[in-house]
Amino acid sequence: xxxxxxxxxxxxxxxxxxxxxxxxxxxxxxxxxxxxxxxxxxxxxxxxxxxxxxxxxxxxxxxxxxxxxxxxxxxxxxxxxxxxxxxxxxxxxxxxxxxxxxxxxxxxxxxxxxxxxxxxxxxxxxxxxxxxxxxxxxxxxxxxxxxxxxxxxxxxxxxxxxxxxxxxxxx
Ligand SMILES: CC(C)(COP(=O)(O)OP(=O)(O)OC[C@H]1O[C@@H](n2cnc3c(N)ncnc32)[C@H](O)[C@@H]1OP(=O)(O)O)[C@@H](O)C(=O)NCCC(=O)NCCS
Numbered sequence: 001x002x003x004x005x006x007x008x009x010x011x012x013x014x015x016x017x018x019x020x021x022x023x024x025x026x027x028x029x030x031x032x033x034x035x036x037x038x039x040x041x042x043x044x045x046x047x048x049x050x051x052x053x054x055x056x057x058x059x060x061x062x063x064x065x066x067x068x069x070x071x072x073x074x075x076x077x078x079x080x081x082x083x084x085x086x087x088x089x090x091x092x093x094x095x096x097x098x099x100x101x102x103x104x105x106x107x108x109x110x111x112x113x114x115x116x117x118x119x120x121x122x123x124x125x126x127x128x129x130x131x132x133x134x135x136x137x138x139x140x141x142x143x144x145x146x147x148x149x150x151x152x153x154x155x156x157x158x159x160x161x162x163x164x165x166x167x168x169x170x171x
Contacts, residue, residue, distance in 0.1 A: 002101070003100055003104075004065035005062050005064060005071070005102060005106055005109055007061070007062060007074065008060060008061045008063050009059075010046040010049065010061060010073075011047060011050065011061075012047050014046070014061060017061060017073060018039050018043055018046075020094055021073065022039055026092060026094075029127070029134065030154070046059040046075075055078070056077075056078065058075055058076060059073060059075035060073065060074050060075060060106075060110070061073060062093070062106040062109075072092050072094050072103070072106065074090070074107065074110045075089065075091075075110070076088065076089045076113070076123060081124055084122070086121060086122045086123065086124050086165075087114050087123045088124050089107065089110050089111075089124070089125050090125065091110075091134075091137065103133075103137045104137055107125075107137055107138070107141035107143075111123050111142075111166045122165050122166065123143075124163060124166075125138050125143060125164045125166075126149070126153070127161055127162055127164070128159060128161050129160045129162055135162055139164075141166070142166060144164065146163045146165050147163055148161070148162055148163065149163045
């Protein structure tokens, strides 16, 4: 299905979206719901990213073009992986918008965004090996599976993930 989305920078008024994502279902592969304190600091961090240099990363709301509804979030942030400067990405789609291609469209959009910023820099995603939906998103969005790795998320928790890489096409 062709779902059209646009990415809008995370703002000061978007705490509601973090709250909607902070459920046992939405965080089942992300270490579980966060405390109110951690969520508030996440909100400050995301809003600050919108005001900072794009090279330092961005979080976005994923907005449906047809209706203007906010369906989820996607972002990118710098990481050194195997000695290489890359960006890591991650996404979340609210339950009522799942299953209609929103995450794939958002993943493609964030890769295009990074490609416009720095065409030489690859984007990696690290979904848990048993997270069928997120691995399917990577595959459908054109990422290439490099293998399996032990990944730390949230801090202090190591678990096996797949390592997916998307290299933006040259401009
Ligand atoms: C993972 C998530 C973003 C998928 O969002 P979505 O908008 O429903 O995904 P899409 O509709 O774009 O579907 C993408 C692919 O996933 C598949 N998929 C969706 N839900 C699935 C499920 N529960 N099990 C298996 N595959 C699933 C779809 O069939 C599709 O694959 P295809 O293109 O090969 O047909 C959403 O489930 C979510 O937000 N989960 C909670 C947050 C999270 O875990 N984020 C990822 C952290 S790594």
